[in-house]
Amino acid sequence: MTASDVSQEVVTQATGKVDAPVTESWRSRRRQRRAEAAADRLSKPAASTIAIVIAVLWSIPTLGLFVTSFRTVDDIQSSGWWTAITNPLFSQYNYQAALVDSGLASNFVNSFVITLPAVLIPITLALLAAYAFAWIPFRGRNTLFVAVFALQIVPIQVTLVPLLSLYVDVGVAGSFWTVWLSHSMFALPLAIFLLHNFMKDVPPSLVEAARMDGAGHVTIFFKVLFPLLVPAIAAFGVFQFLWVWNDLLVALTFASNDATPLTAAVADLAGTRGNAWYLLSAGAFITMVVPLVVFVSLQRFFVRGLLAGSVKG
Amino acid sequence: MDWLLDAETTAHKLALMVLAIALFALVMGGILFAVDKPKRVPQWVVVLGFLGPPILLLLLGLVYPAIGTLVNSFKNNDGSEFVGVDNYAAVFSNSELLIVLRNTVLWVVLVPLVATTFGMVYAYLVDRTRFENLAKALVFLPMAISGVAAGIIWQFVYEYRPEGQNQIGLLNQVLVWLGAEPRQFLLNAPQNTFFIIAVMIWINAGFAMTVLSASIKAIPDDVTEAARLDGVSGFGMFRYVTVPSIRPALVVVLTTVAISTLKVFDIVYTMTGGQFSTSVIANEFYSQTFRQFNQGLGAALAVLLFILVVPIIAYNVRQLRLSEEIR
Numbered sequence: 001m002t003a004s005d006v007s008q009e010v011v012t013q014a015t016g017k018v019d020a021p022v023t024e025s026w027r028s029r030r031r032q033r034r035a036e037a038a039a040d041r042l043s044k045p046a047a048s049t050i051a052i053v054i055a056v057l058w059s060i061p062t063l064g065l066f067v068t069s070f071r072t073v074d075d076i077q078s079s080g081w082w083t084a085i086t087n088p089l090f091s092q093y094n095y096q097a098a099l100v101d102s103g104l105a106s107n108f109v110n111s112f113v114i115t116l117p118a119v120l121i122p123i124t125l126a127l128l129a130a131y132a133f134a135w136i137p138f139r140g141r142n143t144l145f146v147a148v149f150a151l152q153i154v155p156i157q158v159t160l161v162p163l164l165s166l167y168v169d170v171g172v173a174g175s176f177w178t179v180w181l182s183h184s185m186f187a188l189p190l191a192i193f194l195l196h197n198f199m200k201d202v203p204p205s206l207v208e209a210a211r212m213d214g215a216g217h218v219t220i221f222f223k224v225l226f227p228l229l230v231p232a233i234a235a236f237g238v239f240q241f242l243w244v245w246n247d248l249l250v251a252l253t254f255a256s257n258d259a260t261p262l263t264a265a266v267a268d269l270a271g272t273r274g275n276a277w278y279l280l281s282a283g284a285f286i287t288m289v290v291p292l293v294v295f296v297s298l299q300r301f302f303v304r305g306l307l308a309g310s311v312k313g
Numbered sequence: 314m315d316w317l318l319d320a321e322t323t324a325h326k327l328a329l330m331v332l333a334i335a336l337f338a339l340v341m342g343g344i345l346f347a348v349d350k351p352k353r354v355p356q357w358v359v360v361l362g363f364l365g366p367p368i369l370l371l372l373l374g375l376v377y378p379a380i381g382t383l384v385n386s387f388k389n390n391d392g393s394e395f396v397g398v399d400n401y402a403a404v405f406s407n408s409e410l411l412i413v414l415r416n417t418v419l420w421v422v423l424v425p426l427v428a429t430t431f432g433m434v435y436a437y438l439v440d441r442t443r444f445e446n447l448a449k450a451l452v453f454l455p456m457a458i459s460g461v462a463a464g465i466i467w468q469f470v471y472e473y474r475p476e477g478q479n480q481i482g483l484l485n486q487v488l489v490w491l492g493a494e495p496r497q498f499l500l501n502a503p504q505n506t507f508f509i510i511a512v513m514i515w516i517n518a519g520f521a522m523t524v525l526s527a528s529i530k531a532i533p534d535d536v537t538e539a540a541r542l543d544g545v546s547g548f549g550m551f552r553y554v555t556v557p558s559i560r561p562a563l564v565v566v567l568t569t570v571a572i573s574t575l576k577v578f579d580i581v582y583t584m585t586g587g588q589f590s591t592s593v594i595a596n597e598f599y600s601q602t603f604r605q606f607n608q609g610l611g612a613a614l615a616v617l618l619f620i621l622v623v624p625i626i627a628y629n630v631r632q633l634r635l636s637e638e639i640r
Contacts, residue, residue, distance in 0.1 A: 050438060110326065128341075157615040158379045249578050280465050
């Protein structure tokens, strides 16, 4: 299934709770509409062409750097990447230079080590909080939820300096722990809000039935809600993964040399070796490969999260 | 203790990561196990078990530091004494910082407007055409790319070689093909800001397109059919049917893009480092705080960022309320 299918599905789920009787006439109307849509498709060659041309233009900058990352150092400096079509000479030297000589391989490990806990921890915490906000009645629940929701507006820039001094005082500054903790804290407001939205959509009768059977909150959470929420969790998971993996600000502020992730290392290369395109092109693609794979393979979840987050919120 | 803080080898780092996850799982498991006795544990203990850890982290990670920064913004550069509103006065009077403010305004006006307009037109254009999915995927793809990588991709597009040499940047090559002189796109103010803004538009247009495409597809067929029977077509359909129908989604997209544009840091940091009069508030905050150690000024810039976000979100919430009332 593709992104647009899912977005369509999500929107119909969200907007039209259509339960009209499926009559013959409705069916034939739908068939007719399909036919019209197909006719539409064929009658819009101009639109199709423009759309494809723009999409190709959109991809050319990325393609250019990608081609460059496989060209030889001399070729990159002496001719444009588009000449590679007539003069194809490719090598993987740039990637070797970036990964080994510039040490991006160890930054790759750091990115991975940072990202996994920084995705798992906020999702778990947010699930619990979202559950409490959705299914445990207590005094002040709505006020507290609004307060958590409102925290989304705090830009992380506002938090960095006091947090850093706190980490220094405790003696953990520069370690992976501070990066994990910071990413988890910053993710919570949006995560709680999104997962709460999804959790509220679970029919109350399911939860009530489990409660009647004497199930406690933890049992209800794991046995009833969790399986239903897997797509929502995946949606936020992709979101948070891209955010953490691509983050630069938190990394620059909190991670010390041994914990520097790819983004910060490559940004540093761009600052110090601005003309070394063989390194920068390979470095850029080393940072991009994992998010691109995740993005392309989990795009439908990502789109669902995006729509839930922006349209509902 | 050192073993926990300084990991240098890959195995060590991975071990640390597994330890962190295990430790977290253990603590959370313990808390949940303790509160999962429905009849014997009072309600508030259960609530505390579920909400305690996240609320604690929110207080520690957002509320406490935000207050700290607010206080810092009224102190001098090493935080030793109060200086009143001097830092804010500096932001609005120092000529370099005024350029930063001007750039930020340009970013926040241009990126949402252009990205959303483009996304909307593109979503309308591509709707129900052949290759729709492929075309949308290609435009959406930059969303997965970090600001750092996007910055490098576009720096290469803008790369300059003096006239007479082979150009290696695509844009200058196009200029040469057209018979013009190659230009230093990123060095000459004030137009260099626009070339960096283009990168943010390149990233966000895909977001706008995806959300708007979904709401265009959600317009009931009856509406478009009725309009068609009334003789509306082509641009009229877009102007009088499509745009009003997706208005709530438009507001959300505009405000979401505006907020992420306000906080943009990595693109500017990678492409120019804020030099050549291209800095914006989020980038200036970083260089004032961590490069020039002007903590007070940095804090004031951060607070300013916060203040600028509030009206955008307030507008968004208000519009949502309105559209819900209409429904």
